[in-house]
Amino acid sequence: MIAWFSAKLQIFLHLPKKVTPRFLFNQEVRANIEISKIARMDRFSDVGLAIRNPVPLRKGLPGHFYVQLPGEKTRLEVKAKVLRSEPHPDDSGQYLVYFTYFGLPRNSLSLIRRSLSRSPMYKSLYTDDRENVRFRPDNLFIDDAAKRVFGIAVIDTDETAGNSLAQTISKEMDRVKVVTESSYMLFLHRYLESSDTASGSAAPPRATEKSQFHSVPITLLLGPTDLKCLEVNPPPKPVDLFLGHPATDVFGAPEKWLTLIQDKASRLILEEAAKLVMKGHDLDKLLTFQDADNNKCAVNCALKKDPEGRGVIAEISPASLSDIVEKLHSEEKNKSLEALIVDANFVPDDPTSWIDGLRMRAAHMGLVRDRAN
Structure with a gap:
């Protein structure tokens, strides 16, 4: 601390000349250092802010701001990235640097909007007339770039x-x-x-009927990660069929039922849904199964977390044509x-x-x- 004070004092006593301090030395330091300064904020809204700066800043450069809003006891802390820099309209030699927020917490956004609502001069838009900015495809003076979708x-x-x-x-x-x-x-x-x-471009699956299921619905208890069938209710009888397959074969081995889901998109949906279900979400999905004739068949699958925490409860039932139209992307x-x-x-x-x-x-x-x- 003494060396730092001595260096500052030496620089001050030799102003306006530039001097090399004798009390400090250079040493390589591998650490993240955040440099701060006091900046004048010229623009402020709920989507970003703009500061006055002597030089333009590179687009995408991150910034970390601490703002004391009028009438607020809590100091606002926001992170933002440079959107653009332009010459300041009122201050020659200065730039107006625009930042957009990112990772802004909801409570901070509420704080900003509450502060802005107190300002009678603030407007989120220059004009609320939507017709002034509506796209008009019949405009002869716009180029192809202005028609881009x-x-x-x-x-x-x-x-x-x-x-x-x-x-x-x-x-x-x-x-x-x-x-x-x-x-x-x-x-x-x-x-x-x-x-x-x-x-x-693949053909959509076929609708299914109750006659293709040995019971409606069929309730499965699935492993939370491997999706193996740990339990089926009601248990199938030797004569029962599931989409033309012997139901005792399909649900007799834990992993057998998964071999009927050969559609990659359906496997991805099921695996992802199981993870979300274990976090407490109830989901209703449409999956594609292969029947005994290797035809693609649509099956409704309602998923929820097992109350005892053993895994995922899946209730499978027939999917009608309207289900396919509604749920299939x-x-x-x-x-x-x-x-x-x-x-x-x-x-x-x-x-x-x-x-x-x-x-x-x-x-x-x-x-x-x-x-x-």
Whole structure:
């Protein structure tokens, strides 16, 4: 501390000349150091902020901000990334650097909005008239870039919530095509793998009837990780059939029933659903089984956690044509994706590497378009 004070004093006494301090020395240090400064904040909203800075900052550069909002006792802490830098309109030689928030907790967002609501001059939009920004395809003065359609995928375990969000986005935004998935693994299979089944060109499964089941429903107790059949209720009789297969063979060995699920998408859905069920989610899925004639057959599968914690309870029952139309994902997939909205249940503890991995796979599949275009 004395050496540091002496160095500062030496620099101060020799101002305005530049001097080399004699009381300190250079030493390599391998540690993460966060450099802070007091910055003037010129713009502030619930999606980002802008500061005044003497130099422009690189796009994507992370920032860590501590903001004392008027009328709030709690100091706000937010993380953000540089969106763009532009010359300051009122201060020559300065730049206005815009940041967008990321990883913003819900309580912090509420704090920001509460503070903004107290300001009579604040407006989230310059104008609320949607017609001023509506896309008009018959406009002769717009180029092809202005007609570009943006792809968005919504992945939510709650199909109703996912569809509702997709409809809201389509209603509120122009030039977007929104698709929904209730399974993250199925999304990866459809969009980030190269195959006929992934592209959705495979024939849909057939509807099934009660006569193809020895009981409706058939209740299975599955292992939480390997999905082996530990228990079946009611137990099949020697003469009973399941999709044309001898039911005693299908449910007699723990792993035998899984051999009937040859459709990769169905296996992915089942494996992912089992993990979510063990976290307390009740799910209703449509799976594809192979019958005795090797035809693809649709089967409803309602999954929930066993009350005694032994594994997953699966109730399988026939799937009608309306079930197939309602539950089977048959819409054409987007040729490009600009945004991905994912249920928090699918996001890992380390989101940064997860996001980087998704971007790399999406670029490999040609889903990410050149930003220059």
